[in-house]
Amino acid sequence: MDKLVIEGGKTLSGTVRIHGSKNAALPILAACMLADGIVHLHNVPRLLDIEVMMNILNRLGCQTQHEQEMVIVDTSTANSFHVPDDLMKQMRSSIFLMGPLLARFGEVTIYQPGGCAIGERKIDLHLKGLRALGAVIEEQDQQILCKARKLVGADIHLDFPSVGATENIMMAAAMAEGTTVITNAAREPEIQDLQNFLNQMGASIIGAGTDTITIQGVKKLRPCTYEIIPDRIVAGTVMIAAAATRGNVTLTHCNSSHLTSLIHVLKRAGVQIGVCNDIMTVSCMGRPKAVERIITSPYPSFPTDLQSQVMVLLTLSDGFSVMKETVFEGRFKHVDELTVMGADISIDLNYAFIRGVQRLYGATVEATDLRAGAALVIAGLAAQGKTIVEQVHHIDRGYDHIEQLFQKLGADIHRQTPVSDRLDLAN
Numbered sequence: 001m002d003k004l005v006i007e008g009g010k011t012l013s014g015t016v017r018i019h020g021s022k023n024a025a026l027p028i029l030a031a032c033m034l035a036d037g038i039v040h041l042h043n044v045p046r047l048l049d050i051e052v053m054m055n056i057l058n059r060l061g062c063q064t065q066h067e068q069e070m071v072i073v074d075t076s077t078a079n080s081f082h083v084p085d086d087l088m089k090q091m092r093s094s095i096f097l098m099g100p101l102l103a104r105f106g107e108v109t110i111y112q113p114g115g116c117a118i119g120e121r122k123i124d125l126h127l128k129g130l131r132a133l134g135a136v137i138e139e140q141d142q143q144i145l146c147k148a149r150k151l152v153g154a155d156i157h158l159d160f161p162s163v164g165a166t167e168n169i170m171m172a173a174a175m176a177e178g179t180t181v182i183t184n185a186a187r188e189p190e191i192q193d194l195q196n197f198l199n200q201m202g203a204s205i206i207g208a209g210t211d212t213i214t215i216q217g218v219k220k221l222r223p224c225t226y227e228i229i230p231d232r233i234v235a236g237t238v239m240i241a242a243a244a245t246r247g248n249v250t251l252t253h254c255n256s257s258h259l260t261s262l263i264h265v266l267k268r269a270g271v272q273i274g275v276c277n278d279i280m281t282v283s284c285m286g287r288p289k290a291v292e293r294i295i296t297s298p299y300p301s302f303p304t305d306l307q308s309q310v311m312v313l314l315t316l317s318d319g320f321s322v323m324k325e326t327v328f329e330g331r332f333k334h335v336d337e338l339t340v341m342g343a344d345i346s347i348d349l350n351y352a353f354i355r356g357v358q359r360l361y362g363a364t365v366e367a368t369d370l371r372a373g374a375a376l377v378i379a380g381l382a383a384q385g386k387t388i389v390e391q392v393h394h395i396d397r398g399y400d401h402i403e404q405l406f407q408k409l410g411a412d413i414h415r416q417t418p419v420s421d422r423l424d425l426a427n
Helices: 022-034 048-059 092-105 124-132 163-173 189-200 232-244 256-268 304-315 334-340 370-382 402-407 419-426
Strands: 003-007 013-017 038-042 063-067 070-074 107-111 136-140 143-147 155-157 179-183 204-206 212-216 225-227 248-252 272-276 279-283 320-324 344-348 351-355 364-366 386-390 412-416
Touching (some): 003 370, 022 038, 022 048, 022 092, 022 163, 022 189, 048 070, 048 092, 092 107, 092 124, 092 163, 124 136, 124 155, 124 163, 163 179, 163 212, 189 204, 189 225, 232 248, 232 256, 232 279, 232 370, 232 402, 256 272, 256 304, 304 320, 304 334, 304 344, 334 370, 364 370, 370 386, 370 402, 370 412
Parallel strands (some): 013 248, 038 225, 155 179
Antiparallel strands (some): 003 386, 003 412, 038 070, 063 070, 107 143, 136 143, 179 212, 204 212, 320 351
């Protein structure tokens, strides 16, 4: 397994381009199944999750290729509605294929998806939405069989604004007969990107970005060319790293309107932020200030995917901060690792109480999930001494060569691949 080795204490400075959004690209890759032909997607990052989704599409009979930041998907040869168990276990986002495959073939077989161990993430809202559209679903142990002779539009209320359920319903309803209205829908920018992509293919969808989405079903969708939005979580990670190292960083190809809640928190911590079109500058010349209270919640509130990274900044702040996690119950696993590095954090149920310390110290730590891994990288960049981050494959799920990203900003960070792995690649 690869490791990241970081010599901390260096101030980040320079300019970095933010790559395309993982959380937008994955459902859009799944949605390619709704059209028969060749789809060109631009600004697609090279990530493990993207690779898994492309492997699934290949197993379904599609032909895919990833050239630099462009992915080409030819769905004209798709011939299977059975999503392989081994690939579903690698990535939760494989669940996105339910809606498109059901719409295309009238049938889909999937398994309970895998992904990061950050707490229970049920798929009941996905199943509820598809049943409302006319699907008959049978669950057998870990296997889920889903059939629909015809999908018909319906009024669907989500008990929780689930991003994945909203997207799955949108994709299935795009080719259903009649009108579908989703209320209490998720409002994330990635939902809007999926709407824009589907409409580019000929769908008729309005309302993404609000809590009510209306889909007028059409009989056929056509292939198209589309560019994925920037990754707001990668942008946020870089912004927090710049502040934690008391640096001065410019981010290009980013959308500040997707980061309003983070910008508000960082400004409360004393971080200076400038915005001009798709360019942001972030600087923090002195010790950051504590932020009295941060609560994670669905967009547009503060994102759970940036909770662990911001916690690193708060450990280095002047004062006492409180964070409340309301989305995932298993998202404080990074706290033990930060404590090893000298952080003063105590946990009580879904609250984290953070007392700022003068500095963090390098240590060997383990990435337990994607965002926790990113937080440990930030901690290593800001810490005194050497930090080794293990289980880097978690980080590779959402960051395109994170070590190269921070090397461009002057960080002393490199990837260490075991000799046995290098020999396997050579052979």
